Amino acid sequence: METVLVTGGTGFIGKKLCNKLKSKGYNVTILSRKKSNDSNSFYWNIKNNYIDSEAIINANYIIHLAGAGIADKRWTKKRKQLLFDSRIISTNLLFEKVKELNPTLKGFIVASGIGFYGTITSNKIFSEQDEPGKDFLSYVCKFWEQASLKFKSINIKTVIFRTGVVFAENGGALEKIVTPIKKGFGAVLGKGDQYMPWIHINDLCALYIEAIENKNFDGIYNAVSPEFITNKEITYQIAEKLNKKIFLPPIPSFLIKIIFGKMSIILLKGSRISCEKIKIQKFDFHYNSFKNLI
Secondary structure (H helix, E strand, O other), X not given: OOEEEEEOOOOHHHHHHHHHHHHOXXXXXXXXXXXXXXXXXXXXXXXXXXXXXXXXXXXXXXXXOOOOOOOOOOOOHHHHHHHHHHHHHHHHHHHHHHHHHOOOOXXXXXXXXXXXXXXXXXXXXXXXXXXXXOOHHHHHHHHHHHHHOHHXXXXXXXXXXXXXXXXXXOOHXXXXXHHHHHOOOOOOEOOOOOEOOEEEHHHHHHHHHHHHHOOOOOEEEEEOOOOOOEHHHHHHHHHHHXXXXXXXXXXXXXXXXXXXXXXXXXXXXXXXXXXXXXXHOOOOOXXXXXXXXX
């Protein structure tokens, strides 16, 4: 039985992924910021540069999901530093410990983001070969991936998933969109022409498992569904499904900027992202249309 060490294992995606890994017979351990008596939970402290050595020594694969939530709080200077550090410093710490302890590690699989390409609305369809953008999120993703690719330099299979907005029937981003529409307060954000590259949580978990089990999975992939859909289309499709009307006018961009500050860019901007590289691997998206999700 192979052991998969998961960081961020208690988060929205991590919990689901750990359960799916266990159901397939993997031994799953997690790194936690809290000490626990659970034999499958190991302590790490990024600030103190500490990881329980046993967690690394016993791992056959590491799935690195840890990182402060991009959309959880306004992007103050302090928050932006946390968003950066929680990803890059944690990845560097994992690399240094793997290099030091030299476990029998078959793969390092990490979550990056489609923010790599820049948070913009354009006519371009971005693929993995495109250069990083020039805003804050691209900066974070660029250094996050550079830190992750160090594992490749020591001959460990490295898979990076540039992940879109993660949807699930209960919880997460979809619930935040559905709730106001249910209550009759749904509205398009800004112009509504911004694309929202998304992926269902079940498909995302399946991709992580595929990265373990499929030897051909290696390198960088856009973890997004095949469908291109805008904020306006999503809003009206949900309303139709719920038999609700969109009475309110679009929420002006300036008001969203006042409410959310610099973070508003992730609500108001978005381009199309290609998943062709994943499709070449013959991965089957169960949720390939937003209508299938709702």
